[in-house]
Amino acid sequence: MFKLGKVGEKKAVKYLISKGYEIIEKNYRCKFGEIDIIARxxxxxxxxxxxxxxxxKFGYGFEAVDRKKxxxxxxxxxxxxxxxxxxxxxxxxxxxxxxxxxxHIENAFLV
Incomplete structure (x- = not known):
């Protein structure tokens, strides 16, 4: 992972904790891929x-979450x-x- 991504994830964890979330796991990996943060x-x-x-310059971060992702x-x-x-x-x-x-986009997509 790029340094910028790691910095962003640390900021996101800090943000979530400040909003009352409990962090369960960071960078959970399996054969299908990875999830950055799992919280409760x-x-x-x-x-x-x-x-x-x-x-x-190349768009906002959330715009990079496409159907494939x-x-x-x-x-x-x-x-x-x-x-x-x-x-x-x-x-x-x-x-x-x-x-x-x-x-922070809650319920960004539905299953």
Whole structure:
């Protein structure tokens, strides 16, 4: 992972904790791919994709979460839930860090 991505993920973790989220896991990997952050808030499991940009010259970070990426995140999330025998409700969020602006999109896409 690029240094910028790691910095963005650290900022996202700090942001989520400040909003009352419990971080369950960072950089969860399986054969289908990776999820940046898995968190819990109010008994809901939240799968978070973090996109970081130093500026918006090439668009905002959240614009990079396309259908292909969404499908991959869903597969990885299912694997995580099955492997941990978790039946909690879940949702998918995107955190876009563009320069110094954090945009948190809750329920960014539905399954």
């Amino acid at each position: 808030k109010d008994d809901v499991i939240v799968f978070v994709e973090v996109k970081t940009r130093k500026d918006n 969404i499908n991959k995140i869903i597969k990885v999330a299912k694997r995580f839930l099955i492997s941990r025998n978790i039946e909690n409700p879940c949702r998918f969020d995107v955190i876009s860090i563009d320069a110094d602006t954090i945009t």
